[in-house]
Amino acid sequence: MVMEMLMESLFAVADVFWVAHLGADALATVGLTESLLTLIYTAAMGLSIGVTAMVARRIGESNTEGAAEAAVQGIALGLLVAAGIGMVGVSLAPRLLAVMGATPAVQALGSAYARVMLGGNVVILLLFLINAIFRGAGDAAIAMRVLWLANGINLALGPCLIFGVGPFPRLGVTGAAIATTLGRGTGVLYQLYRLWRGDARVSIRRSLLTLKPAVMRTMLRLSGTGTIQVLIGTASWIILIRIVSSFGSDAVAGYLIAIRIVVFALLPSWGLANAAATLVGQGLGAQKPDRAERAVWLAGFYNMLFLGTVGAVFVLLAGPIVDVFTRDPAVAPVAVVTLRTISYGFLFYAYGMVITQSFNGAGDTWTPTWINLGCFWLWEVPLAYWLARHAGLGPRGVALAVMIAFSSVAVVSAALFRRGRWKLRHV
Numbered sequence: 252m253v254m255e256m257l258m259e260s261l262f263a264v265a266d267v268f269w270v271a272h273l274g275a276d277a278l279a280t281v282g283l284t285e286s287l288l289t290l291i292y293t294a295a296m297g298l299s300i301g302v303t304a305m306v307a308r309r310i311g312e313s314n315t316e317g318a319a320e321a322a323v324q325g326i327a328l329g330l331l332v333a334a335g336i337g338m339v340g341v342s343l344a345p346r347l348l349a350v351m352g353a354t355p356a357v358q359a360l361g362s363a364y365a366r367v368m369l370g371g372n373v374v375i376l377l378l379f380l381i382n383a384i385f386r387g388a389g390d391a392a393i394a395m396r397v398l399w400l401a402n403g404i405n406l407a408l409g410p411c412l413i414f415g416v417g418p419f420p421r422l423g424v425t426g427a428a429i430a431t432t433l434g435r436g437t438g439v440l441y442q443l444y445r446l447w448r449g450d451a452r453v454s455i456r457r458s459l460l461t462l463k464p465a466v467m468r469t470m471l472r473l474s475g476t477g478t479i480q481v482l483i484g485t486a487s488w489i490i491l492i493r494i495v496s497s498f499g500s501d502a503v504a505g506y507l508i509a510i511r512i513v514v515f516a517l518l519p520s521w522g523l524a525n526a527a528a529t530l531v532g533q534g535l536g537a538q539k540p541d542r543a544e545r546a547v548w549l550a551g552f553y554n555m556l557f558l559g560t561v562g563a564v565f566v567l568l569a570g571p572i573v574d575v576f577t578r579d580p581a582v583a584p585v586a587v588v589t590l591r592t593i594s595y596g597f598l599f600y601a602y603g604m605v606i607t608q609s610f611n612g613a614g615d616t617w618t619p620t621w622i623n624l625g626c627f628w629l630w631e632v633p634l635a636y637w638l639a640r641h642a643g644l645g646p647r648g649v650a651l652a653v654m655i656a657f658s659s660v661a662v663v664s665a666a667l668f669r670r671g672r673w674k675l676r677h678v
Contacts, residue, residue, distance in 0.1 A: 280361030297478025306387030311536020340369025401438030505585025528612030562597030603661030
């Protein structure tokens with residue numbers, strides 16, 4: 252799972268690395284569009300929470316038929332959501348960029364990029380969703396190979412389509428969107444092949460390709476709450492980048508580079524968090540709650556060792572790391588300060604992400620939802636606005652608010668986890 256999340260993080264870093272050569276407006280295009288895509292990631296992760304919880308619980312009960320039913324219902328929900336998002340995204344892409352604070356130059360440059368990414372959202376949704384099926388079943392190696400394949404295609408096509416290498420047309424920032432979408436789309440085709448082939452722990456047969464109202468209701472309950480939970484968290488990122496955009500394209504570009512580097516470090520840690528969620532679901536399904544709890548604390552400890560080391564490297568070497576992406580004198584300082592500030596909280600993030608995912612693995616999706624609401628909307632966003640605008644800290648104030656809020660999530664989550672009510676949830 253760690254390797255899978257490392258591959259997922261490469262999508263973010265690879266695009267920024269190449270697009271950075273096109274200038275601040277191109278980077279701002281990617282950053283603002285990514286902020287819009289967080290709504291798609293919200294839907295994908297929300298559905299994934301429900302799918303992982305149900306599949307893991309059924310596997311723990313040795314009910315492979317029930318796990319396959321849950322998988323089919325989750326994919327059906329994903330396709331419905333993707334169709335609605337795609338229609339809105341393609342038709343309103345320029346207006347959505349304008350709402351996010353894009354300058355006229357960024358709107359002109361980035362409309363095609365946004366249309367490709369939003370219109371092709373189905374591959375994002377299904378990639379997350381089907382990998383959640385494999386993770387919940389314990390087939391994490393398949394999920395890892397899916398992202399190896401998808402990233403390989405993206406890494407190969409990205410520079411070719413952006414800069415017009417060889418026979419490929421020079422498409423600029425739009426080429427990055429096409430390469431990413433084609434890479435993810437190929438990964439989805441491989442996922443479907445593995446589900447249908449029949450050698451995975453969850454295998455889909457023709458007889459299962461019908462909607463099951465009872466399973467769908469449970470899936471909607473878990474995924475609906477999970478989507479609200481993730482929406483609360485991701486919507487705060489949209490507001491934060493809107494605050495940063497008020498300081499200009501250079502500030503957005505620097506903030507984006509730093510956030511992408513942070514994501515590169517955090518996504519592998521989500522692998523440990525996802526592993527804990529799977530073990531919690533399977534442990535509760537096997538009626539072994541103590542084993543589930545031990546898995547959570549162990550995963551949190553390993554995550555702390557990893558993220559603590561990465562955070563120390565980022566604090567000490569923020570300048571050289573940012574130099575790999577840009578040496579622009581207006582962009583680089585913002586990226587360095589943002590990266591260093593957020594990295595101070597990595598030890599807290601390590602436990603926070605593991606524990607919140609473990610609630611979800613148990614089917615207790617409301618607890619992390621309330622935690623996100625309090626720590627992000629009621630604490631992080633007002634704090635970021637005050638520090639950036641009224642305290643005069645600019646983008647550094649936003650980064651400081653992120654560090655404080657995510658550390659708060661860790662403390663609150665650990666206190667609630669120790670109470671043990673998650674052990675009583677039924678899925």
